[in-house]
Amino acid sequence: MSVFILVSGPFTDARVWNEVTGPLRDAGAQAYPVTLSGRAGAGLQTHVDDVVAVIDSLDMPEVVLVGHDYAIHPVLGAADRRPGRTARVVYLDAGLPQDGDTALALVPDPAVHQLLDTAGEPGPVPAPGPQEWQRWGSTEGLSAERLRLLSSLAAPQPPRTLTQPLRLTGAAAHVPTSGILCTAGGVTIDTVEMMVRNGPPQLRGLADPRVGFFELATGHWPMLSCPDELAAVLIRAAAGEGRRLTPPEEDRAVPPPFLLDVPELPRVRNGRLDLHLPEAAAGPLPAVLFVHGGPVPRDREPGPRDSPFFLGYARLAASLGVVGAVVEHRLHGITDYARAADDVAEGVELLRADPRVDPERIALWFFSGGGLLAADWIAAAPDWLRVLALTYPFLEPLTGWGAIGDRFFPARAFPADGRTPPPVVLTRAGREAPQIAATVEKFVTAAAEAKAPVEIIDVPHGVHGFEIHNPGEESREAVLQAVRTVAARLRA
Incomplete structure (x- = not known):
């Protein structure tokens, strides 16, 4: 029996998972959606503490931590503090933050960067209205009614949650992971494989056999656009399924020679x-x-x-x-x-x-x-x-x-x-x-x-x-x- 702790992206709380928890429990799993602290002074570390508190409250040996969008930051922070209790980390249409990274670096809305770059102490980031969510990700699959529902569930985001750097010790580096990509946003498993092959060497870890990938043909909020399909993929992810990436053929520690013979010149x-x-x-x-x-x-x-x-x-x-x-x-x-x-x-x-x-x-x-x-x-x-x-x-x-x-x-x-x-x-x-x-x-x-x-x-x-x-x-x-x-x- 899998035990899921579900943590959603910016502005949203536990209610956004309402249509996912039922199918998970029907499949025999347990599901615990989290509402992160929304008080003005909350920072990323506050949200890490929130997730750790939920882990500690459960009388279960291991849990699956699911982080959507921004929430992958507090999820990774919690896994780093409770690596022995974390069976798997699931990246749900989320970035790949490293130690020292801020969530702001992956925020797609330029207006938020301008707001948080102003002099003095910035105020909370206002929650998007129904027509503004597309600045945060693809809204494919969400009707006008669903967008209004998303806005009705939303609250301002404390600024320090986006600007406080993530701190990781590496204690959870051995924990298996899964990536769920919502392909309407333009990123597919093939895209990720290309980046593993040609991008920075740190991405080569995504070709580890402990990492599995899934795709959902929808936008950035699958818990609202296709909750049943998301629940089914989460069950498969917890079981260790998912497509594995092919590791790069060459060893980046020994760069291959140039493809043409050229003379060495001054x-x-x-x-x-x-x-x-x-x-x-x-x-x-x-x-x-x-x-x-x-x-x-x-x-x-x-x-x-x-x-x-x-x-x-x-x-x-x-x-x-x-x-x-x-x-x-x-x-x-x-x-x-x-x-x-x-x-x-x-x-x-x-x-x-x-x-x-x-x-x-x-x-x-x-x-x-x-x-x-x-x-x-x-x-x-x-x-x-x-x-x-x-x-x-x-x-x-x-x-x-x-x-x-x-x-x-x-x-x-x-x-x-x-x-x-x-x-x-x-x-x-x-x-x-x-x-x-x-x-x-x-x-x-x-x-x-x-x-x-x-x-x-x-x-x-x-x-x-x-x-x-x-x-x-x-x-x-x-x-x-x-x-x-x-x-x-x-x-x-």
Whole structure:
């Protein structure tokens, strides 16, 4: 018999689970929905205490903790304090917070960030009205009546619950977990598997055999849109079912070699910037600045500019007679985009100031999650930016990345005042994750409307990160074509 402790997301309380507890109990389980403290001074730690108190009140050896949305933070905090009592943690359409993270980082509503960023002590975050819930997640499956019900059950959220960092000791690291994804929000199991394969190394833990995944074809509030289906999935999750992810083939501790043989050329380091210089080249040369993706861990070794991947790209560019430069920026989390943008801008200035570089002939080349950093350069392109290159880029923030704000939307950045944006060389992976591919298609459409020239290089059988995962002839030809095209535009 499974014992569920059900904790809901912001603004809501135990009543939101009313239609789920019955089916759980009919299936032979026990269900205890939780109402978290709503007093103005409550913080995340208060809510951790609330969940711990419920665990301690039950005369059961083990419980299944279910955290929806924000509630995964207090659920993880409680599991960390009661690891021996926690049989499983279920992430219900929730993020993957780590020690030190705040819930605010995953809040998708920019208005909340503005409210909590004001000077002084912010007040409670007002509960959404019926037409405002879509700013917090997909409302697919909720009728107008259900949205009114959701608002009637809602109360303001204490601000410190969103700004107080989660503190974890690692005591519950061994506890099995399940993820339930509500796919109307755009995230599927395939999307998660792509992120495990290509994203930060800490995500590789999601391919652990103790982690199972489920999908519900609904919006962000399945306890109201499909309570029976949710109850059935919770029962299966408690039994250890669920799809397992395939671990990445390569060992990230030993990065694979670049897919092309390129000569090792002179390298110069200047702060966060590395320059790879063509041999025996006379006079200031055009340059391409490669901007890595992310987020990447702070302690990643080797760092992006020392990886075979970016060494290979930069050396290939230098072998074609242009300076190949790599800037190592500090995009360590989704709240770091502004800092990373500053790092890239600083790298550009260092590059243009170098006497070996022609400051009027520069290309910027963005990869993967670094693609969002292209927005500034599309919106206000300087004359010296001769070409902007993008390889399997994110061109809008992904679902749940609301903390990024409105600035980093390349698909919306084309100027509306008649200014000519820079020409774009876009390399697309034919087997890209659908959520990322959708942002690319929006960008291509927006570019056409803005009359921005876009040259597309397709890799039909390539996945995200095809240079590593599909290092065959098709990928080699695509990389050569892209680098040659950018170099030719710089030399023109």
